Amino acid sequence: MTGRIANSGVDYERRLEAVRSRLRVSFPWYPYTSLSNMDHLDRLLGGDMERLIRMASSGTVLDLGCGDGDLSFFLESVGCKVHAVDYRVTNHNHMMGVRALAKALNSRVEIHDIDIDSYFQLPAPKYGLTLFLGILYHLKNPFYALEYLALHSRYCILSTRIASSIPPHLPDARDFAGAYLLDTQELNRDCTNFWIFTETGLRRLLKRTGWRVITFITGGPTVSDPWSLDRDQRIFCLAESTLGPITGAEVELLDGWYEPESPGWRWTKRTFSIAMRTPAEDCTLLLLMNVWVHEEMLSEGPVTLSASAGGVALHPEVFTEAGDHVFFRSIRGEIPRATAVRLEFSLDRALGPNADDDRELGLVVASICIDTQLVK
Numbered sequence: 001m002t003g004r005i006a007n008s009g010v011d012y013e014r015r016l017e018a019v020r021s022r023l024r025v026s027f028p029w030y031p032y033t034s035l036s037n038m039d040h041l042d043r044l045l046g047g048d049m050e051r052l053i054r055m056a057s058s059g060t061v062l063d064l065g066c067g068d069g070d071l072s073f074f075l076e077s078v079g080c081k082v083h084a085v086d087y088r089v090t091n092h093n094h095m096m097g098v099r100a101l102a103k104a105l106n107s108r109v110e111i112h113d114i115d116i117d118s119y120f121q122l123p124a125p126k127y128g129l130t131l132f133l134g135i136l137y138h139l140k141n142p143f144y145a146l147e148y149l150a151l152h153s154r155y156c157i158l159s160t161r162i163a164s165s166i167p168p169h170l171p172d173a174r175d176f177a178g179a180y181l182l183d184t185q186e187l188n189r190d191c192t193n194f195w196i197f198t199e200t201g202l203r204r205l206l207k208r209t210g211w212r213v214i215t216f217i218t219g220g221p222t223v224s225d226p227w228s229l230d231r232d233q234r235i236f237c238l239a240e241s242t243l244g245p246i247t248g249a250e251v252e253l254l255d256g257w258y259e260p261e262s263p264g265w266r267w268t269k270r271t272f273s274i275a276m277r278t279p280a281e282d283c284t285l286l287l288l289m290n291v292w293v294h295e296e297m298l299s300e301g302p303v304t305l306s307a308s309a310g311g312v313a314l315h316p317e318v319f320t321e322a323g324d325h326v327f328f329r330s331i332r333g334e335i336p337r338a339t340a341v342r343l344e345f346s347l348d349r350a351l352g353p354n355a356d357d358d359r360e361l362g363l364v365v366a367s368i369c370i371d372t373q374l375v376k
Contacts, residue, residue, distance in 0.1 A: 013033065073105055158239065216236060251277075267363070
């Protein structure tokens with residue numbers, strides 16, 4: 001499957017170039033090829049076009065720093081609903097390019113002019129996938145932006161410049177969790193360049209702002225610094241939010257759930273249930289549920305979580321230690337296609353009610369993820 005994402009990008013780039021050549025405009029087009037990012041996305045996702053479309057189709061796509069909108073229009077062409085966001089003041093042609101292409105393509109992509117380096121608000125409360133390519137080091141407030149996005153998007157594909165060294169004092173800074181603050185003219189004479197992170201620094205930033213890195217790749221020189229044009233190293237990573245709603249579009253909470261205590265987690269009762277949507281093709285469903293077990297639950301010994309899918313019992317999970325745990329199961333068998341399967345969960349005991357809390361408390365659930373594995 002390797003190459004499918006890159007090849008699709010090349011084909012669509014030809015289409016956009018043909019459209020541009022027919023348009024008479026009085027402004028300069030964005031000088032860089034946004035769809036060249038498809039080569040990196042191909043490496044990042046192993047060429048799995050279906051995976052990209054599946055993530056993008058889990059909700060509206062947010063394309064931050066869209067430039068002339070090439071990636072936005074490409075994703076629309078494969079069936080996605082897209083919000084394209086840039087800031088007119090800093091956009092190369094004041095967003096005239098993205099609007100001209102949208103009109104020429106008769107596109108339904110929503111275009112929004114938003115300064116994401118301020119305390120911004122997004123056009124929608126929830127996104128399935130955010131594209132955040134080449135923007136982070138142009139932000140004064142990267143911590144705020146990433147944390148805000150984690151509250152409103154399930155997945156993020158991010159790219160930014162990184163540095164493995166900060167001469168002369170840190171010749172090997174790869175394990176240093178830090179960032180270099182550029183002077184106004186220090187990188188490419190561009191005063192909108194601010195923070196260049198080390199790889200370790202970026203990973204820590206993502207963790208502290210509510211993201212879990214799923215996979216990443218790097219490109220360019222392995223010996224890099226924050227300011228040299230010939231030592232420009234980039235990182236691309238796919239991350240999943242740990243702050244947003246605990247479920248995606250394929251999961252529905254049914255019985256036995258309390259309201260969220262804070263973004264990203266909520267208590268269950270002793271018994272609780274969900275419904276998950278199954279795809280049309282023959283596949284194995286992969287269920288991954290991140291849970292937290294309170295130490296008081298174990299005061300009388302191990303706690304067992306029993307589960308069933310569509311009435312078929314799954315292997316139980318026995319918790320012997322407090323803290324974070326992962327409940328992972330492959331669900332095979334006679335599961336109807338393109339339907340909703342009910343999953344039932346039951347603990348052999350729970351906390352409360354008591355004088356401090358009148359609720360019956362089971363587990364804290366941080367996230368529920370459903371993936372598929374095609375049957376061969």
